[in-house]
Amino acid sequence: MTQPRARCSRAVFLDRDGTICEEVGYLNHISRLRIFPFAAPAVRRLNEAGLPVIVVTNQSGVARGIIPPALVDEVHDTIQREFAACGARIDAFYACTHRREDGCDCRKPLTGLMKRAAREHSLELQGSWVVGDRGADVQLAHNAGARGVLVLTGYGRGEWEWHGTEWPRPPEIVADDLAAAVELVLQYEADPRRVAAVTLPAGADPSRLLGGR
Ligand SMILES: [Mg+2]
Numbered sequence: 001m002t003q004p005r006a007r008c009s010r011a012v013f014l015d016r017d018g019t020i021c022e023e024v025g026y027l028n029h030i031s032r033l034r035i036f037p038f039a040a041p042a043v044r045r046l047n048e049a050g051l052p053v054i055v056v057t058n059q060s061g062v063a064r065g066i067i068p069p070a071l072v073d074e075v076h077d078t079i080q081r082e083f084a085a086c087g088a089r090i091d092a093f094y095a096c097t098h099r100r101e102d103g104c105d106c107r108k109p110l111t112g113l114m115k116r117a118a119r120e121h122s123l124e125l126q127g128s129w130v131v132g133d134r135g136a137d138v139q140l141a142h143n144a145g146a147r148g149v150l151v152l153t154g155y156g157r158g159e160w161e162w163h164g165t166e167w168p169r170p171p172e173i174v175a176d177d178l179a180a181a182v183e184l185v186l187q188y189e190a191d192p193r194r195v196a197a198v199t200l201p202a203g204a205d206p207s208r209l210l211g212g213r
């Protein structure tokens with residue numbers, strides 16, 4: 001029998017606001033947290049598939065003095081508790097609390113949070129996934145050597161329809177929401193050729209998408 005080889009695992013990195021909960025601008029009080037009803041079942045599907053699930057979120061409201069740092073933890077604890085009630089688990093949460101002008105290395109689309117997660121959880125970024133509702137999430141994926149999934153919740157539909165054609169590289173997958181994104185990621189993991197469900201923005205060149213580049 002061959003010895004099982006210790007190896008890094010690919011992961012699914014999830015944006016928070018607009019992806020697993022409603023985008024409400026600055027989530028400056030726990031009472032404004034609205035977790036999408038499909039989020040916990042979707043994360044449970046990833047748990048069952050053995051893919052680590054890591055949340056990466058920009059929370060510049062902290063550096064701006066709009067949000068106390070403890071609120072970020074409170075939101076993440078609440079998400080984790082509600083997910084646990086559905087048998088779902090986020091493996092770790094990482095937040096950048098800086099402003100762009102602070103010049104940190106962790107504000108998305110920079111890859112600091114993903115690299116930290118990779119070190120702390122033995123993850124392989126190459127071939128991992130980033131699911132989010134903004135162009136910056138797609139760019140983050142590609143900056144890290146991962147694959148990008150744009151969801152059309154939150155800012156997603158507007159980002160895609162108004163800016164999708166300007167992005168240097170389109171997402172590998174566009175999905176209506178996190179539930180659809182997870183199903184497509186799992187299909188892609190099983191057989192990339194089976195995934196063809198992409199909603200094109202007006203004026204987009206289909207040949208740029210899904211293997212067409
Ligand atoms: Mg977002």
Ligand SMILES: [Zn+2]
Nearest residue numbers: 096104106107
């Ligand atoms: Zn940062």
